[in-house]
Amino acid sequence: xxxxxxxxxxxxxxxxxxxxxxxxxxxxxxxxxxxxxxxxxxxxxxxxxxxxxxxxxxxxxxxxxxxxxxxxxxxxxxxxxxxxxxxxxxxxxxxxxxxxxxxxxxxxxxxxxxxxxxxxxxxxxxxxxxxxxxxxxxxxxxxxxxxxxxxxxxxxxxxxxxxxxxxxxxxxxxxxxxxxxxxxxxxxxxxxxxx
Numbered sequence: 537x538x539x540x541x542x543x544x545x546x547x548x549x550x551x552x553x554x555x556x557x558x559x560x561x562x563x564x565x566x567x568x569x570x571x572x573x574x575x576x577x578x579x580x581x582x583x584x585x586x587x588x589x590x591x592x593x594x595x596x597x598x599x600x601x602x603x604x605x606x607x608x609x610x611x612x613x614x615x616x617x618x619x620x621x622x623x624x625x626x627x628x629x630x631x632x633x634x635x636x637x638x639x640x641x642x643x644x645x646x647x648x649x650x651x652x653x654x655x656x657x658x659x660x661x662x663x664x665x666x667x668x669x670x671x672x673x674x675x676x677x678x679x680x681x682x683x684x685x686x687x688x689x690x691x692x693x694x695x696x697x698x699x700x701x702x703x704x705x706x707x708x709x710x711x712x713x714x715x716x717x718x719x720x721x722x723x724x725x726x727x728x729x730x731x
Contacts, residue, residue, distance in 0.1 A: 578638070585636040585689045594678050598630035602670050607661040621661035622669035626677060628654045635681060642688050646680055656680065 604619040628649070632640050643649070648656045658673035 581636065581638040582689060582692075585638050585685065586692060588636045589682075589685050589689070592678070592682070594674055597634050597677065597681075598626055600624045600626040600630075600673075600677075602673070604666050618666075620664060620666045620669055621659065622666055622673055623657065623659045624670060624673035624677075625650075625653065626656045626658075628656065631656065631681075639681070639684055639688060642684050646684065648676075648680055 602622055602624045605621045605623065606619050607621040628643055631643060635643070643656070644651075644654075646656055648658060650657045656677065658676045660669040660672040660676070662672065663669050
C-alpha cells in the first residue's frame with residue numbers, strides 16, 4: 537500500500553516536470569538577452585497556428601462522444617427523473633488532426649486530459665437541458681484550446697519591433713568586440729615592449 541502511494545505521488549510530481557521539459561524551448565528563448573521571443577521558433581508553424589486561431593470555429597473541431605447521466609444537487613423531481621448531466625469525450629488523436637502542430641505537444645498537459653483513454657473530457661450539469669449541457673462542454677473545449685494557444689504561441693512582432701531588436705543585437709555585439717579589443721590592448725601593454 538505504501539509503495540502504491542509513493543508511485544502515485546511520483547506520478548503527480550513527474551507530470552509538471554514533463555510539462556516543464558516540453559515547454560523548456562519556450563522558456564529558454566525568453567531568457568536570451570537580446571532577441572525577439574519568437575526569433576528562433578519555427579516561423580512556419582507559428583504562422584499556421586496564428587491563421588488557425590483567427591479562423592477558429594467549433595465546427596472545425598471533432599464532434600466527440602457525449603453520454604448523459606442523472607445530475608446531482610438541487611432540482612427536485614426533474615433531477616431524479618431525467619438524465620441531463622452531459623459528459624463529452626474528445627479523443628486526442630482526433631483533436632491533433634484539427635489543431636496546429638505547435639499545440640500538439642501541450643494538449644496532453646491540459647487539466648481536462650484523461651490518460652486512461654487519451655482524451656480531453658468535459659462534464660456539465662448546470663442547465664436543466666441536456667443539449668445546453670452538451671453545448672457548454674463544447675464551449676469549454678474551445679476555451680481550453682484558446683488558453684493553450686495563447687500560452688504557447690507568441691503574438692506576431694511588428695516590423696518596427698523586429699528592427700529595434702536587430703539594432704540592439706548589433707550594438708551589443710559591437711560593444712562586446714570593443715571590450716575584447718580593449719582587454720587585449722591592456723594585456724599587451726602589461727607585457728612591456730617586445731624586443
